[in-house]
Amino acid sequence: MLSRVRFRRLPGRLSFVSHFHTSYPSWAKVHKTFKLADIGEGITECEVIRWSVNPPDSIAAFDALCEVQSDKASVEITSPFDGTVKELLVKEGEVARVGSGLCIIEVDEEVAVSLEEDAPSASQQNNASSGLQPSEAKPKEQTPFPTKRRPHPLDPNISPEQQLLLLGRNHANVLATPSVRHFAKQKDVELSLLVPGSGKAGRIEKRDIEAYLQIGISATNTNSATSTTSKDDPAEDAIVEFGRTRWNMYRAMTKSLEIPHFGYSTSLDLTVLHEILPIINSHIPRHYLPTSLHPPHTPAFSPSAIYPQPASPDVPSSGHYTKLTYLPILLKTLSKAMLEWPLFRSSITPSTSTSDKPTLTVRPNADISIALSTPTGLYTPTLQRVNTHSVYSVASQLKHISHLGRQIPSGLTPAEMPKRGGTVTVSNVGGIGAGEGASPVLVPGTGIAIVAIGRAKWIWDVDRGDGSGERRLKVNVSWSADHRVVEGAELVAFIESWRSWVEHPQRLIAEGV
């Protein structure tokens, strides 16, 4: 599962280095000591009030870990990793000094690979299996964890100077009005990077911050402690480091080599949907419409006159829309097919031991992940329980998720990207280009099938009509599935089930959507 921007692993502390003889990277259980980070404001020690976990509980990133107290501040600390709690180093009621260990968490960590001698074979293997990956210049020195990533707020391993920068202390030589400082903090921009600003006496103005954001976060390089960039002649090859999400994609796709993929492509006939779309669009429920489009006055007669209707759900403005596209309908019909096919509502049960026979966890509901390409990288947020939502609701969620994804930095949170992603992933590449076919790639932990949906286009279908043919709207869909779990015939039958809903949406009337 591609991780959210803030999810991180501590740099360093590699247990061993392996040479690239096999194609698969290895995993090891590593014990990480989670240290009490600087809370700021000159506090040097805190008392541990309550632990929310005990060994051997398992814990996920952002789960409550403990509560500490320092003079007048009560601080809730969450876990920075997914893992298992191994040992509590400070008891309730005891004092922990800033920088000392709070607890030990056992984490599954991918062991970094030496890139020195074996780099050519590595790149060959990667390029062969995932043709969609553009080749990147590999960094010269080994930097397994790029340091441009913004550390977790409680990362105790960064130096005090870096902490100072992160906590946003006001520096004496950074001139800016309080409202500009606040704007900068809202946008997560470090003011000291913009000195001198364009205002009077080098004052930083709001427009400086906006201009800086336009350049993008790839320009940021505050923590350059361990990273190196090539000092080669700039007129020739340039060595570029992986950004955070591209690096995550690199590692995830390398892991995907474990999965034997098989593919299947077909096209779905959207002509009937095309005809009913205007009608669906003219009946979008009020709470999904932008407020500017609400009727200006309440009608003289209202259904709420004798009894108030239940309050309509609170829909954020980022979830408003004026017309539907085919995607929410395709997702809804896909969820119908998933209800008929428990196999496609299941995922391989995560297990700690590789010697046990694997099991499938079947969910009662259809969770579908969406591949979202954003300015900050590729994410796969998940729409949960799509079968329980109307097409309108799905459209609203999609709009909201893309809005969050387009923010710099990304506004996606664990709420949109739960640890347990969907069982089927959908990639709407048709939105980007008029492709004819694709071979999407599955990443372990993301589900057992992925489909790339192309761009709908009108074609002449000679099989229809009375032999003379007909103009039909079709869209190509290319599936890849995990052949350890899914048989070819099962995938085809599942797709035919989906097709039946898409090409005969009238069925939804009888089912009541």
Add this chain to the structure above:
Amino acid sequence: MLRACVFSTWRSHSRKRGLSTAANNTLSPHHSIYVSNSSNPYFNLSLEDWLFRHKNHKEPLLLIYRDVPCVVIGRNQNPWKEVNMVASRTTGVPWIRRRSGGGTVYHDLGNTNFSIHLPRSSFDRHATAQVVLRAVRSLGVDANINDRNDICVGKDKVSGSAYKIVNNRAYHHGTMLISTRLDVLGDLLRSNKPTMETRGVASVRSPVCNLQQYEPSVSHEGFVEAVIDSFRQEYNIEDSTHTVEENVNTLGIDYIHKGMEELPRWDWAFGQTPEFTYNISRTFDWGTVTARIRSKHGIILNCSFELPDGHQSISDDLVQDQSRQLEGQRYGFLDETKEGIQRMMEGPGAEIWQWLKMEMDT
């Protein structure tokens, strides 16, 4: 007849529709400035926590509220050490454990509470204290901030502060003494148990005074306006002020409702008390007894006794029995339906037992 009834009901609904639509609107946590019209401390604390957890964590938020008389202790404090339980019972003024750290304060309608919520990364105690300081100074009081970030006039504190920090959000909340009954405050917070030693935060006692002593024109309403102005200025807020009523709708918000239920429950109020020991002595006709009670999370871990030499009326066995009966009991809330406890209350050790009960009740 029936038709007439239906018609008149319809008419009254349509007349009231304007009001009921407003009352049916659920409170949203997405505004920036809230003033609570409720003076129920359980409601206000739960409202504060709800806003803290549900507002967009990148945006600043201000909440102002007042409570009817009550004592509010910090999250990790010992109520028996901080509060004079006898005074609390006699005056009927309750005490409540809040969710932020820090010390003990007294609330009444002459005290106005402010609460500033910010993203964790831009949270700075000093800056938020300045926001409030500016407001106080704009009312004509020559106030300043001491080294513990409390607002003072001269040597007297007029405000106490506490903080709460979570993953991506933090708040600074505090009191502002405008016209509080300082005499009542003194009685309730004078618990006087020098031999009770607690882990956890002790209150730092300071002399306090009301703003009205320095500037009689200062009022709750004036302070509210001044803080709102100062807050708007600092964070560039244009949102209008939102008043919050304690009514069917706000009480219907699950999170607030659950919070209000949790606050007075034993598990939160007493069960969050850190470990403490209490050494007490009492001289009876036949000699002096010293007891040492150790408690954690509101439960008595053990109680050991020291008896006078050559005591005859009280046997060692009896005292051992008493110790055993006390173990595992809730401090201050002995289960008198338990057979063993009843025996204690009636037997020869009754005097000691009564004394212990009395000490735990203060």
